[in-house]
Amino acid sequence: MNSLIGFYNAFYASDKNSFGGGKPTPLLEKLLIYVQSGIALDLGAGDGRNALYLAQKGFEVTAVDFSATAIEKIQRVAEHCHVSIHSVIADICDFEFVSEYDVIITTFTFHHLKKDEGFDMIRKMQLNTKAGGYNVITTFTQDGDFYRNDPDKRYFYPKHNELQEMYYGWEIIWYDEREVTALQKNQDGKEQFNTMAALIARKTS
Numbered sequence: 631m632n633s634l635i636g637f638y639n640a641f642y643a644s645d646k647n648s649f650g651g652g653k654p655t656p657l658l659e660k661l662l663i664y665v666q667s668g669i670a671l672d673l674g675a676g677d678g679r680n681a682l683y684l685a686q687k688g689f690e691v692t693a694v695d696f697s698a699t700a701i702e703k704i705q706r707v708a709e710h711c712h713v714s715i716h717s718v719i720a721d722i723c724d725f726e727f728v729s730e731y732d733v734i735i736t737t738f739t740f741h742h743l744k745k746d747e748g749f750d751m752i753r754k755m756q757l758n759t760k761a762g763g764y765n766v767i768t769t770f771t772q773d774g775d776f777y778r779n780d781p782d783k784r785y786f787y788p789k790h791n792e793l794q795e796m797y798y799g800w801e802i803i804w805y806d807e808r809e810v811t812a813l814q815k816n817q818d819g820k821e822q823f824n825t826m827a828a829l830i831a832r833k834t835s
């Protein structure tokens with residue numbers, strides 16, 4: 631098994647572990663001002679904090695993640711909350727988009743993709759979004775410790791402002807970059823800091 635999948639399976643095996651304390655990204659509250667229903671796709675959904683929130687708000691949600699433990703957890707919680715989520719255990723790079731979506735979201739997953747995979751994924755997301763639909767992304771930029779500590783610089787970390795520039799021609803509903811503390815400490819035990827880019831963009835045509 632790929633060691634990253636093993637890492638995330640172990641992470642999600644504990645009910646105590648969830649990103650963002652299990653709360654949905656604050657971007658979704660902003661998104662819901664603009665769109666209240668439709669078909670949504672969550673790429674690298676983890677244990678489903680965003681997918682579950684959207685399903686509870688009435689969206690028809692597909693959640694994709696290559697951690698089977700994460701997907702099992704999503705299904706357990708969905709059942710508990712009496713909502714339905716379609717889930718797929720797959721590498722998002724191999725995922726075949728089968729429809730056009732009103733909302734495609736991906737949070738804190740892009741830094742696991744190689745550079746070309748990241749650019750491809752954004753192209754696929756854009757192509758498979760309905761006219762008037764939304765993309766919601768959070769990702770770490772090059773202004774942070776994850777990128778600085780990546781010896782080969784093979785992974786997808788957009789430069790300052792690059793994420794929103796990739797959405798040229800879309801309406802930018804929200805964009806900001808801010809410093810966040812990483813869950814994982816450095817090898818010497820020091821905290822790591824990253825800059826997180828957060829985007830909500832609407833496809834205008």
Ligand SMILES: C[S@@+](CC[C@H](N)C(=O)[O-])C[C@H]1O[C@@H](n2cnc3c(N)ncnc32)[C@H](O)[C@@H]1O
Nearest residue numbers: 638649674675676695696697721722737739742
């Ligand atoms: C930091 S977690 C974020 C999870 C979730 N989006 C959230 O914000 O809570 C990254 C997630 O991406 C998943 N992931 C990373 N690379 C992936 C890939 N190539 N295909 C599918 N899932 C992937 C991991 O299994 C993990 O659940």
